[in-house]
Amino acid sequence: MKALVFYAPGNCKIEDVQSPTPDNGEILVKVNYAGVCGTDVRIYKGTKKIKAPRIIGHEFAGEIIEIGKGVNEYKAGERVTVYPVLFCGECYACRAGRKNICLNRITLGYELDGGFAEFLKIPRKAVEDGNVVRLPDNISYEEGAISEMVAAAYNGILKANVKEGQSIVIIGAGPIGLCHVILSRLRRPKKIIVSEPDKDKRGLALKLGADYIIDPKEISVKEEILARTNNEGADIVFIDVGLKDVIENAFSLLKKGGTYILFAGCPEGTKITLDPNMIHYREILFTGSSASTPECQKEILNLVSSKKIDIKPLITDILPLAEWQMAFESKGNYKALKLILQIT
Ligand SMILES: [Zn+2]
Numbered sequence: 001m002k003a004l005v006f007y008a009p010g011n012c013k014i015e016d017v018q019s020p021t022p023d024n025g026e027i028l029v030k031v032n033y034a035g036v037c038g039t040d041v042r043i044y045k046g047t048k049k050i051k052a053p054r055i056i057g058h059e060f061a062g063e064i065i066e067i068g069k070g071v072n073e074y075k076a077g078e079r080v081t082v083y084p085v086l087f088c089g090e091c092y093a094c095r096a097g098r099k100n101i102c103l104n105r106i107t108l109g110y111e112l113d114g115g116f117a118e119f120l121k122i123p124r125k126a127v128e129d130g131n132v133v134r135l136p137d138n139i140s141y142e143e144g145a146i147s148e149m150v151a152a153a154y155n156g157i158l159k160a161n162v163k164e165g166q167s168i169v170i171i172g173a174g175p176i177g178l179c180h181v182i183l184s185r186l187r188r189p190k191k192i193i194v195s196e197p198d199k200d201k202r203g204l205a206l207k208l209g210a211d212y213i214i215d216p217k218e219i220s221v222k223e224e225i226l227a228r229t230n231n232e233g234a235d236i237v238f239i240d241v242g243l244k245d246v247i248e249n250a251f252s253l254l255k256k257g258g259t260y261i262l263f264a265g266c267p268e269g270t271k272i273t274l275d276p277n278m279i280h281y282r283e284i285l286f287t288g289s290s291a292s293t294p295e296c297q298k299e300i301l302n303l304v305s306s307k308k309i310d311i312k313p314l315i316t317d318i319l320p321l322a323e324w325q326m327a328f329e330s331k332g333n334y335k336a337l338k339l340i341l342q343i344t
């Protein structure tokens with residue numbers, strides 16, 4: 001089969017490799033589409049370290065074509081996506097229901113082979129833990145392939161506990177920022193304000209449910225947000241871009257008692273400076289958000305299937321696997337929004 005194999009930073013190759021066969025309890029999936037994530041680009045650039053050689057890609061959807069002995073819950077022909085994180089179920093994070101931050105997590109596409117390949121074997125543990133999620137009939141493979149990313153954004157919405165009537169600020173209208181727009185909108189906030197330097201992404205943010213958009217190159221984000229919130233500041237700020245200055249400045253956009261959600265990987269070694277009094281006296285809740293759970297992913301698929309949300313506009317480019325390099329480059333330059341590779 002054809003697969004995109006990572007060997008070392010700057011060195012990935014499409015190769016013919018042996019197709020996997022499913023052992024007891026395992027499932028073989030034929031991958032139709034796989035999403036390109038910022039993390040794939042970080043692996044390629046060497047800022048996220050994984051062991052090589054490895055077939056990367058952790059956002060994908062396809063069809064079950066073979067099942068190993070002892071698998072009763074699934075059958076060949078079913079259309080599925082797979083929550084890529086295998087969690088241990090025993091550490092304190094798992095016991096607290098926070099599988100996404102499992103201490104012993106291993107992930108398809110990082111520690112195990114992933115979805116940039118024609119076929120992918122899903123390990124028994126993932127099958128038993130319900131990581132294999134069926135796609136409702138009215139959901140395309142393309143939508144299925146990006147549902148993991150949307151679910152990750154949804155985890156942030158749950159953490160922020162977005163409520164009716166609140167003022168929401170979203171900094172950065174990349175795929176995750178736009179998911180935060182779509183998913184916040186469901187909870188009837190008073191207003192959603194999005195700051196984003198790229199004109200096209202601002203336009204899409206408006207289309208997907210933002211009330212106001214700001215070009216941070218043109219005007220002061222802080223002044224504009226204060227003006228739009230009665231001089232109070234926002235109830236919730238989502239930081240969806242990993243830039244040090246942006247992360248530091250966003251504390252001043254919140255009202256007292258506000259919630260700050262940081263959803264942005266930064267280059268290793270990044271340090272921020274902040275005034276602790278800003279957190280203490282203003283009782284700011286400051287938390288991170290990363291990845292999600294199979295339950296979140298099922299919930300997203302239900303929301304798409306019942307037409308409560310539309311995630312198709314997030315997909316801006318579909319390229320054949322052979323053009324992975326171009327895909328990685330435009331993802332790395334923040335030009336494309338959600339880019340998916342057609343595998344088979
Ligand atoms: Zn991802």
Ligand SMILES: [Zn+2]
Nearest residue numbers: 088091094102
């Ligand atoms: Zn665990």
